[in-house]
Amino acid sequence: MSTSNSRASGFADQAAVYAPLYRQIKELILLALQRGEWKPGALIPSETDLAGRFRVSQGTVRKAIDELSTDHLLVRRQGKGTFVATHHEPRAQFRFLRVVPDDQEPVPGVSRYLECKRTRAGSEVALQLAIKPSDPVVYLRRLLSFSGAPIVLDEIWLPGNLFKKLTFERLSAYSGPLYGLFETEFGTRMIRADERIRAVAAAADAARWLKVGPGTPLLQVERLSFTYGERPVEVRRGLSLTDSYHYRNTLT
């Protein structure tokens, strides 16, 4: 991989006839992350080390890490080294939690789990998770409260084979971010998510949990989350009260 530049052919779907060296290096690091060679939160080898290992210049490794860093898969810390990103660190906390109070600073909130059962995917969820309708899924329901008031009612569907040992007890005993639990206990790291947001009228059940009248306008957030390799691994539907909370977003 020196100056003579042996490019990977990469016959992947459609494009990618040509991939620059730093992207190949990125891919190698990505694979190492995916197979858990370095755990979340851990220090990875220095840029110089990796450069030697992959037989490329330090600048090339650097550019690969640059991209992984903007992808939130790695975190650089000057003077210390480069670390595997984790959903446990505070900076990642509000990346996937967009419902925040109108006037105060964002706060974590408290989860109360209402349900945790195993069932079959069904056609809709199966389609999204790219599995068969008869395949097993874990179905969760939880109520998120901020300063004592119930604000978000979430339904969550997870592939059964990836979350075999997920139980109601395990969830209730845990307090940190849900994705943190998924990452450390089930080896599934959420990388990216697509959301569809709507306004809906509260059904009787949701209204009861959120302590409002049926028909109250609620913010519905449908989410599909992905792990490495664009694999869909979570379907989520949240219903939020938005009197004194809102979904915040920045367009750049």
Add this chain to the structure above:
Amino acid sequence: MSTSNSRASGFADQAAVYAPLYRQIKELILLALQRGEWKPGALIPSETDLAGRFRVSQGTVRKAIDELSTDHLLVRRQGKGTFVATHHEPRAQFRFLRVVPDDQEPVPGVSRYLECKRTRAGSEVALQLAIKPSDPVVYLRRLLSFSGAPIVLDEIWLPGNLFKKLTFERLSAYSGPLYGLFETEFGTRMIRADERIRAVAAAADAARWLKVGPGTPLLQVERLSFTYGERPVEVRRGLSLTDSYHYRNTLT
């Protein structure tokens, strides 16, 4: 600015005691853009040119342009050159238009302007635009339709001094993206926006325009847009029907 590295002191608010060379270059390019030295859509000098002009290496200019490019202020085109970004090009079209149809591809939509008047800011809008409540603003109302059906009702407030010549006729005659008009006719380019999203019940007036019953849940999007130097220049409140449309977002 050669190896001896004369850093700008930058006594700006709080931080920025130290700024790397490429950031200083970025700032210089930013100023050139801001004062309209290169118009939207225009070709800017090559990296080599700029390197010569600023007395730094090409790699340093490159890194500055890298950032401006991810900020969507410049667009690189290999073999052609680097261009000033514009809201007129199709790639920028859906950066600020997040309400899209559930199943089809995103489409531009058709605007019908309902109102365009001059008034005073009032306390709320003034606070957001960082002007005085007695300062003049332009107030707009428009209805956005997709394939014939009214979907979004927008209210827009703009600083009066920046949009002096904005008229109902000018708006109605125009068909492209609104930010495109602002950019070419009023020299105000929208860079970034913060949004707060809620579910609300349709008031009588909104219900009438969107052809639904009063009390129907609507998606309310409050937006504050910024131009160069984090200057707020637009307040917007949109109400959307989300039966067969939704607000799409990607968490990364």
Add this chain to the structure above:
DNA sequence: TAGTGGTCTAGACCACATA
């Protein structure tokens, strides 16, 4: 003092667009 990431340079070569 040593190690790590961060910046900057100079030069070579590749990929792409256009004339």
Add this chain to the structure above:
DNA sequence: ATGTGGTCTAGACCACTAG
């Protein structure tokens, strides 16, 4: 053939952290 952005290298030095 020429000019532009894109990649890659090698080496020097700066800023930050920790033993």
